Amino acid sequence: MASSMLKYATSSVVKKQVMGITGLLLCGFLLSHLIGNCLMYLGPEAFNTYAHTLVTNPLIYVAEAILATIFLTHIGLAAQLTYENNKARPQKYYVKQKTGRGATFASSTMPYTGLIILAFLILHLIQFKFGPEYVITHSGVEMRDIYKTVVDYFQSPIAVIWYIFCMIALGIHVSHGFWSAFQSIGFWHPKYTCLLKCLGKVFAVIVTVGYSALPIFCYLQGGN
Amino acid sequence: MSSDNLLTLNLKIWRQKNNKEKGEIVDYTIDGISPDASFLEMLDVLNEKLIAEGNDPVAFDHDCREGICGMCSLMINGQAHGPEAETTTCQLHMRKFQNGETIVVEPFRARAFPVLKDLMIDRTAFDDIIASGGFVNVNTGNAQDANSILVPKENAELAMDAAACIGCGACVASCKNASAMLFVSAKVSQLSLLPQGQLEAEERVKNMVSKMDELGFGNCTNEAECEASCPKGISISNIARMNRDFLSAAVKAKD
Structure with missing residues (x-):
């Protein structure tokens, strides 16, 4: 039973389906994280209180464990699939030209944009989640001033540029990944596939522009 | 057809003796190619020339030459079956190429498709x-x-x-x-x-x-x-x- 399930789970088709599903779940995370971050525009109290409410809920550990599992599955499978794909053509072409009717810039750079996002993710956790800790009191409750950690970090123009660069890579990654996930799962329709491709691009723009606006906003706050 | 329409081409063709030895790209120049010739007919002309010179002709897969059997292959300038959409190599005509153009010809490459000889794959x-x-x-x-x-x-x-x-x-x-x-x-x-x-x-x-x-x-x-x-x-x-x-x-x- 277990060995037979493993046989199907390790097939090329199912591995791609797991990539697609974890990718779509991560798109959901991107959206919810973006909405949470937008509280920064309302000022330190709204953002810090939101962050405090999140991290003091005991369920956060369960949520973080699930999120980490999704991330690690997506990254681990990506590494395995890319390795297998390279192995499938040991002798490369002397000349290789795209038809111009199939692959896009986004589709052909998925492993590279993925690596940029991975590097970003690690730095992002170090800089913010495990970054400098300041304490502030809002409405009589003592909590971490994560707002200050973020605004301080984005006082460096290099930090702002690196962040926006990574968000562009993220947008490119999801612009292909979004519809591609549906294709891998097996959803194809003469009308809705076009719509999904379009929706993927709209989502990419929302994510890139939405996330890139925050460091600019923080930079404009000026130093304290 | 007047002879001034005929094409002179520089070919870069993958030559490999068998599936054990390493292959390489070899340069050939061929002239007098009719624009109405198919890509495979152009290779036939090259092979006749190679045979006349006492050299080993280029091995390539082909059968019906009507675009329906699936035998012909070839990566032509880095594209499978060449630059034309929905066209097999045997149905690709030399009028799609410019006089003096360099054309790179390689076999289809994949671990699952080993090269048998030159442009022939298994x-x-x-x-x-x-x-x-x-x-x-x-x-x-x-x-x-x-x-x-x-x-x-x-x-x-x-x-x-x-x-x-x-x-x-x-x-x-x-x-x-x-x-x-x-x-x-x-x-x-x-x-x-x-x-x-x-x-x-x-x-x-x-x-x-x-x-x-x-x-x-x-x-x-x-x-x-x-x-x-x-x-x-x-x-x-x-x-x-x-x-x-x-x-x-x-x-x-x-x-």
């Missing part, structure tokens, strides 16, 4: 995939009455579209991952869309995907270069169909 892997499930078991004997098995018109059309696959391997050659998903999905779809193919549909998709993986083809990354390079215009909607058929068969599998 596509037995495709036969192995078909043998693993790309067929239907039917009773032989008298043909039954026409229309005794009803097939929706749309399904008949989709099955015919999938059945247009000639198994040339351009999908594998053009895919950056050397994935055989377009070929396998076309062969799964042409049967699973019809009532006659339903009986063995689940076993078929499981066995054919498993054989494809075993033979060392890469994984699909949904870039659609296969569809763009396919001389028969097979759609990647077949890949989506196979993905959902496989998922459904894997979930329902009792083994």
Whole structure:
């Protein structure tokens, strides 16, 4: 039973389906994280209180464990699939030209944009989640001033540029990944596939522009 | 035709003695090529010249030269079957090239398609995939009455579209991952869309995907270069169909 399930789970088709599903779940995370971050525009109290409410809920550990599992599955499978794909053509072409009717810039750079996002993710956790800790009191409750950690970090123009660069890579990654996930799962329709491709691009723009606006906003706050 | 229309071409052709030795790109210059010649006829002219000079001719796969058998292959300037959409190499004409142009000719490359000699490759892997499930078991004997098995018109059309696959391997050659998903999905779809193919549909998709993986083809990354390079215009909607058929068969599998 277990060995037979493993046989199907390790097939090329199912591995791609797991990539697609974890990718779509991560798109959901991107959206919810973006909405949470937008509280920064309302000022330190709204953002810090939101962050405090999140991290003091005991369920956060369960949520973080699930999120980490999704991330690690997506990254681990990506590494395995890319390795297998390279192995499938040991002798490369002397000349290789795209038809111009199939692959896009986004589709052909998925492993590279993925690596940029991975590097970003690690730095992002170090800089913010495990970054400098300041304490502030809002409405009589003592909590971490994560707002200050973020605004301080984005006082460096290099930090702002690196962040926006990574968000562009993220947008490119999801612009292909979004519809591609549906294709891998097996959803194809003469009308809705076009719509999904379009929706993927709209989502990419929302994510890139939405996330890139925050460091600019923080930079404009000026130093304290 | 006046002789001033004839083409002079610089060819860079992959030469490899056998599947053991390393190959290399060799330069040839050829002149007097009619723009109305097919790409394979141009290679025939080159080979006649090589033979007359006492050299080994370039080995390449070909058979019907009518665009329907799937034997011809070749990466021409980095594109499977050359630059023309929905055209096999044998149907590609030299008028699509400029006088004095350099043309790079290589074999289709994939771990599952070893080079036998020069531009000839071994596509037995495709036969192995078909043998693993790309067929239907039917009773032989008298043909039954026409229309005794009803097939929706749309399904008949989709099955015919999938059945247009000639198994040339351009999908594998053009895919950056050397994935055989377009070929396998076309062969799964042409049967699973019809009532006659339903009986063995689940076993078929499981066995054919498993054989494809075993033979060392890469994984699909949904870039659609296969569809763009396919001389028969097979759609990647077949890949989506196979993905959902496989998922459904894997979930329902009792083994």
